[in-house]
Amino acid sequence: MGYFYMKKMKFIFSLLMIFAVMHGFSQSETVSQSALPVYKQFPTVPPFSLYIVPDSSLFLKKDLKKNKATIVFVFSPDCDHCQHATEDLIKNYDDLKKAQIVMATSLGYQYIPKFYAINQLERFKNIYMGWDQNRFLSNFYGVTTFPSVYVYDKKGNFVKGFEGNVSFDEVGKLLK
Helix, strand or coil, X not given: CHHHHHHXXXXXXXXXXXXXXXXXXXXXXXXXXXXXXXXXXXXECCCCEEEECCCCEEEEHHHCCCCCCEEEEECCCCCHHHHHHHHHHHHXXXXXXXXXXXXXXXXXXXXXXXXHHHCCHHHXXXXXXXXXXXXXXXXXXXXXXXXXXXEECCCCEEEEEEECCCXXXXXXXXXX
């Protein structure tokens, strides 16, 4: 099932990209929709797939709980800013515990368990940390800076994105 799902995800992503490029060539007197980043053109939680710690099992968008806010946290385990942001996330956890937090990196899976263990993230059952093998989330969001955080409401609709230094106190306020 994993192989076929990945093929399906690549196909869907390819279609989204083709649509975005084709739409970009259309002429308009107003600002084109394609001038927006992909995540703003499709403002719902994207169809991701991650190999999560601790057992490298496949975690998909469909595995998210319904009617819960979602935070997508794109990071790199070797990034100092990402480490500080993770510490801030833990510090503000009480305001975030009702959301599901998806932490994704495209750096190899072998780097993830150490970051997970150092931060003792196994304590938090709503945090899913994993390897984005195909860089789908980085490409979907157009990530140029780590960390990058994207907040979705209980219905899965985009609320706000943060790039670079992020305050999880501010993220928590968006969830109230």
